[in-house]
Amino acid sequence: MAASTSTLNVPSLNPKLSSSLSISSPAQFSISSLSLRAAHGRGSRRFVVLATGGLDAKPTVLVAEKLGAAGLDLLKEFANVDCSYNLSPEELNTKISLCDALIVRSGTKVSREVFESSGGRLKVVGRAGVGIDNVDLAAATEHGCLVVNAPTANTVAAAEHGIALLAAMARNVAQADASVKAGKWLRNKYVGVSLVGKTLAVMGFGKVGTELARRAKGLGMHVIAHDPYAPADRARAIGVELVTFDEAIATADFISLHMPLTPTTSKMLNDETFGKMKKGVRIVNVARGGVIDEEALVRALDSGIVAQAALDVFTKEPPSPESKLVQHENVIVTPHLGASTVEAQSCMAVPVSNLVISLVNHGRELQGNDLSIHFPTNRCYQSLNHMSYSLRNLVVWLSS
Numbered sequence: 044m045a046a047s048t049s050t051l052n053v054p055s056l057n058p059k060l061s062s063s064l065s066i067s068s069p070a071q072f073s074i075s076s077l078s079l080r081a082a083h084g085r086g087s088r089r090f091v092v093l094a095t096g097g098l099d100a101k102p103t104v105l106v107a108e109k110l111g112a113a114g115l116d117l118l119k120e121f122a123n124v125d126c127s128y129n130l131s132p133e134e135l136n137t138k139i140s141l142c143d144a145l146i147v148r149s150g151t152k153v154s155r156e157v158f159e160s161s162g163g164r165l166k167v168v169g170r171a172g173v174g175i176d177n178v179d180l181a182a183a184t185e186h187g188c189l190v191v192n193a194p195t196a197n198t199v200a201a202a203e204h205g206i207a208l209l210a211a212m213a214r215n216v217a218q219a220d221a222s223v224k225a226g227k228w229l230r231n232k233y234v235g236v237s238l239v240g241k242t243l244a245v246m247g248f249g250k251v252g253t254e255l256a257r258r259a260k261g262l263g264m265h266v267i268a269h270d271p272y273a274p275a276d277r278a279r280a281i282g283v284e285l286v287t288f289d290e291a292i293a294t295a296d297f298i299s300l301h302m303p304l305t306p307t308t309s310k311m312l313n314d315e316t317f318g319k320m321k322k323g324v325r326i327v328n329v330a331r332g333g334v335i336d337e338e339a340l341v342r343a344l345d346s347g348i349v350a351q352a353a354l355d356v357f358t359k360e361p362p363s364p365e366s367k368l369v370q371h372e373n374v375i376v377t378p379h380l381g382a383s384t385v386e387a388q389s390c391m392a393v394p395v396s397n398l399v400i401s402l403v404n405h406g407r408e409l410q411g412n413d414l415s416i417h418f419p420t421n422r423c424y425q426s427l428n429h430m431s432y433s434l435r436n437l438v439v440w441l442s443s
């Protein structure tokens with residue numbers, strides 16, 4: 044699919060740069076960065092981006108969830124940092140009026156109330172991770188607040204966790220571990236299934252989906268993928284065939300979910316789609332809980348359509364421990380650990396902190412060839428509107 048392009052006016056400090064910049068967003072399933080190019084330029088140019096309305100005094104950054112140490116050190120150099128974890132929504136709303144920037148992971152809901160409570164002071168929300176479904180982007184836009192993320196830092200961690208769940212599910216590792224620890228020795232009960240030669244459907248062939256597919260190929264699986272926006276040649280290059288949604292779910296022995304949560308993907312797996320699957324299919328979800336109708340999944344597990352599920356993410360996190368899904372004997376669960384490796388956490392903290400500081404404090408510059416700034420509309424299902432509004436808060440300088 045062709046890249047989608049939108050043009051808007053951004054104030055420029057440099058006469059060499061036309062004030063009209065073309066922003067192109069390759070329409071892929073999991074686009075995470077957007078590149079800016081001068082309207083008259085050829086190829087990549089070097090940009091420096093400065094946030095307008097920077098602060099004279101040191102900005103205050105609220106870090107609402109645990110962030111890698113290197114990122115915190117960077118923040119502390121340029122800002123007053125308030126690390127307050129596990130805030131209630133009310134506490135967050137109260138604190139936010141004293142903050143210029145907020146850094147979160149997936150556990151903090153940055154709702155409309157947060158922006159309203161900030162009284163206009165909040166300039167940047169940094170998402171130390173990929174998913175920005177916990178940030179109300181429309182409210183951010185209305186309040187002139189930029190939202191930035193770290194779209195690549197945890198790709199490998201999430202793909203590796205998907206593979207870990209896939210193998211653990213197929214070989215009943217979690218159930219067998221619990222039974223041995225409970226004094227049992229159930230060698231017949233926990234006979235598993237092999238991965239080699241099985242068809243794996245990767246739903247969402249973006250960064251994580253692609254990395255997981257590559258690894259699954261290494262395990263001898265036949266990998267197909269569905270993604271309305273992924274280029275066929277990228278899939279072909281690693282020996283993956285792109286197929287329709289219905290073909291993917293109807294032929295797969297294993298399904299691994301890698302799409303973002305959007306209005307289009309919400310409850311994509313439901314009674315109807317489970318009904319089209321091969322009996323005995325096994326499902327892995329390291330994307331977002333909301334892409335599965337969880338009650339429908341319990342029904343599909345009970346009826347045997349779905350033999351097993353391995354879930355890292357849930358519609359509501361944490362899920363109730365009494366939840367039928369969590370307690371189901373054919374389901375294994377982890378507490379949203381996809382990005383939780385030492386390497387991913389340290390990798391993601393620095394770029395997010397850097398972006399936040401750069402944007403909140405115009406004394407620091409952000410530089411790049413293809414502009415290294417990530418905007419909130421990093422999913423094809425979202426419009427370019429939010430990005431355009433966000434860009435109006437920026438000044439762009441073409442330095443070469």
Ligand SMILES: O=C(O)[C@H](O)COP(=O)(O)O
Pocket residue numbers: 148149150171172173174175197330379380381382383
């Ligand atoms: O969106 C993400 O980056 C992943 O789901 C990880 O979320 P986390 O930062 O809360 O671990």
